[in-house]
Amino acid sequence: MMPLSFETVIGLEVHVQLATESKLFCSCPTAYIGSEPNTNVCPACLGLPGSLPSLNRRALELGVKAALALNCSINCMTKFHRKNYFYPDLPKAFQVSQYDVPLAVSGSMPIFLEGKVKNINITRLHLEEDAGKLIHETADGRLSGAAFSLVDYNRAGVPLAEIVSEPELSSPEEAREYVLMIRRLVRYLEVSDGDMESGSLRVDANISQKCSDGRWGSRVEIKNVNSLRAMERALEYETIRQRGLLLKGEEIVQETRHWDDNSGVTRSSRGKEEAHDYRYFPEPDLPQIAVERTLVENVRESLPEPPWKKREKFAREWRLSPADSASLSENLDVAVFLENVAASGADRQMAANWVKTDILRVLNETGLAVGDLQVGPEGLASLLAHVEKGSLSNTAAKDVLDIMLKKGIAVDDAMKEAGVKAGGVSRESLLGVVAKVLGENAAETALLFSGEDTSGKKRKFLQGLIMREIRGQAAPEDVSAMIDRVLDEMKG
Numbered sequence: 213m214m215p216l217s218f219e220t221v222i223g224l225e226v227h228v229q230l231a232t233e234s235k236l237f238c239s240c241p242t243a244y245i246g247s248e249p250n251t252n253v254c255p256a257c258l259g260l261p262g263s264l265p266s267l268n269r270r271a272l273e274l275g276v277k278a279a280l281a282l283n284c285s286i287n288c289m290t291k292f293h294r295k296n297y298f299y300p301d302l303p304k305a306f307q308v309s310q311y312d313v314p315l316a317v318s319g320s321m322p323i324f325l326e327g328k329v330k331n332i333n334i335t336r337l338h339l340e341e342d343a344g345k346l347i348h349e350t351a352d353g354r355l356s357g358a359a360f361s362l363v364d365y366n367r368a369g370v371p372l373a374e375i376v377s378e379p380e381l382s383s384p385e386e387a388r389e390y391v392l393m394i395r396r397l398v399r400y401l402e403v404s405d406g407d408m409e410s411g412s413l414r415v416d417a418n419i420s421q422k423c424s425d426g427r428w429g430s431r432v433e434i435k436n437v438n439s440l441r442a443m444e445r446a447l448e449y450e451t452i453r454q455r456g457l458l459l460k461g462e463e464i465v466q467e468t469r470h471w472d473d474n475s476g477v478t479r480s481s482r483g484k485e486e487a488h489d490y491r492y493f494p495e496p497d498l499p500q501i502a503v504e505r506t507l508v509e510n511v512r513e514s515l516p517e518p519p520w521k522k523r524e525k526f527a528r529e530w531r532l533s534p535a536d537s538a539s540l541s542e543n544l545d546v547a548v549f550l551e552n553v554a555a556s557g558a559d560r561q562m563a564a565n566w567v568k569t570d571i572l573r574v575l576n577e578t579g580l581a582v583g584d585l586q587v588g589p590e591g592l593a594s595l596l597a598h599v600e601k602g603s604l605s606n607t608a609a610k611d612v613l614d615i616m617l618k619k620g621i622a623v624d625d626a627m628k629e630a631g632v633k634a635g636g637v638s639r640e641s642l643l644g645v646v647a648k649v650l651g652e653n654a655a656e657t658a659l660l661f662s663g664e665d666t667s668g669k670k671r672k673f674l675q676g677l678i679m680r681e682i683r684g685q686a687a688p689e690d691v692s693a694m695i696d697r698v699l700d701e702m703k704g
């Protein structure tokens with residue numbers, strides 16, 4: 213008998229907190245971290261009788277932005293529903309969310325894994341309000357064993373975009389790449405800070421197993437994964453648990469399970485999610501929302517190139533290595549900086565090397581953003597022009613860049629300050645270095661001497677060696693002239 217084999221099927225719901233100043237349906241501030249509990253609240257977000265919600269237009273715009281970047285179709289008429297459930301973090305006893313007519317549907321996004329690109333379809337993107345926060349008075353902050361719990365409604369009503377994928381992810385690693393790409397995207401778009409630690413990006417995962425004998429195990433929803441690592445571990449654990457049950461011929465219960473990060477297991481939850489009748493009905497206090505064509509077109513025009521396009525461009529057009537294409541497209545500002553260095557005349561590969569090693573190092577060390585650097589893309593390009601034509605050695609150029617970064621001065625001034633200047637070596641010592649280098653590289657020199665170096669490659673090679681010796685302290689034309697002089701003397 214053939215041994216059974218399995219296929220893992222994963223779908224993700226990613227909740228992204230939208231970077232608005234105020235909540236989704238009222239004007240309370242969204243800043244809930246660091247605020248005194250229950251201070252950023254009003255009758256609307258507390259659901260007091262007589263209060264009415266009104267939609268935050270900025271949240272709608274940010275939702276449209278994320279949806280368009282994910283290649284979704286925007287519904288020109290969209291509406292909100294009440295999702296009813298009773299839990300103390302929900303002051304109104306319902307959450308205003310979207311149901312049958314979400315803001316956007318049918319998108320897609322590529323992920324990259326082990327040199328392959330896989331397209332993941334997006335089912336829908338909808339807007340909803342966040343719930344409040346419960347604080348359980350136990351050492352580990354968990355509900356079980358708590359003598360009492362406190363509630364903070366500062367977060368209640370904060371706008372979220374929920375992005376639902378099709379169940380097309382086949383492994384915990386793919387799920388991880390998918391979440392990373394969503395995070396990169398929302399940061400590119402400035403739709404959210406995408407920070408998982410602070411809860412601005414939260415993930416619920418659905419996972420099931422398809423068995424080679426035709427059985428397809430029920431879907432299990434995993435909640436309480438608060439980091440990428442936790443999500444991967446939870447999915448790995450569930451894969452093993454579900455396959456084990458199927459191998460024993462047992463059924464998999466369709467349920468919600470909570471990830472326990474300390475014990476490294478998922479546990480069946482008998483909480484609010486068990487009672488799955490949310491009794492959705494249209495929110496009577498909000499009209500249907502018309503998403504105007506002009507808004508959609510304005511947002512579309514403001515979209516930056518998405519991270520996956522930048523990455524593919526760096527890999528295919530620029531021919532950078534996969535690792536460089538990935539790291540240089542991680543952050544939009546860095547990618548655009550690099551593009552501008554190249555647009556200012558620098559060689560692409562050379563610009564990529566310098567941005568990757570020198571610029572990213574400074575950013576990591578100082579915690580600055582690219583825009584805060586004292587050197588702009590044109591400044592770096594003008595430095596690289598010196599390196600490219602040989603008037604600065606790599607080593608000397610690094611010293612010059614350090615000065616430029618520290619003092620915010622132009623390349624010529626920084627060269628003076630570093631004591632490197634074109635023609636800074638005396639003719640006598642230059643002559644000595646040229647004679648020495650030509651002598652040490654007899655084969656190349658012979659080709660120059662006989663005029664066989666028609667491409668000029670050998671000359672460039674020798675010139676590079678000389679430049680390195682003199683730390684770039686001479687103009688390339690002077691070095692070239694000195695090479696001719698030495699060759700002439702050899703002829704004479």
Ligand SMILES: [Zn+2]
Pocket residue numbers: 235238239240252253254255256257258369
């Ligand atoms: Zn409010």
